[in-house]
Amino acid sequence: QKEVEQNSGPLSVPEGAIASLNCTYSDRGSQSFFWYRQYSGKSPELIMFIYSNGDKEDGRFTAQLNKASQYVSLLIRDSQPSDSATYLCAVNQAGGSYIPTFGRGTSLIVHP
């Protein structure tokens, strides 16, 4: 059974700090990896996706993928209170019809 694991948190960081969110997955056939942000009472919204080993940066966000170790992480630099949300990691297999697997999400709290 495919599994995606995340620490539920909450992860609490001060404003301006770097928040580090981690995700591990069990299926070595996984090909693409997504980070979604979900505010309370709202649906998830995509922050980033990554499919190659290494780092991918987009503004204050950096996704890091290590397929050998089967983990993917999300770094948020200069954290803001508005970043406080639940962050969901999702893992897909390649091509065709598939079912994405979501982690339970990590709650992030950025305090002023």
Next chain:
Amino acid sequence: GAVVSQHPSRVICKSGTSVKIECRSLDFQATTMFWYRQFPKKSLMLMATSNEGSKATYEQGVEKDKFLINHASLTLSTLTVTSAHPEDSSFYICSASSPISYNEQFFGPGTRLTVL
């Protein structure tokens, strides 16, 4: 970016009635749509995968006769909660995948169902 809409955004109904929720991909064709349910402070739970023109695939524990899914076109999938009961009250979210974007999922805004 791709937009997915859901209607209604909020619905309150009496126990025993049926409720239909629509999910539309507005600017792309979605061969696959997903239906999720999320209880307060709980994780996203996949209910079923809906493929255009074929029967939906339900996750274990989800009653197919209670949660009817129809994916009649490449831009529309519907979820009907039949004979709703208070325990069906939840946040229902659909998503559509775009194969041209690494199968990224685009989520609808969700439907808050309250069954009295």
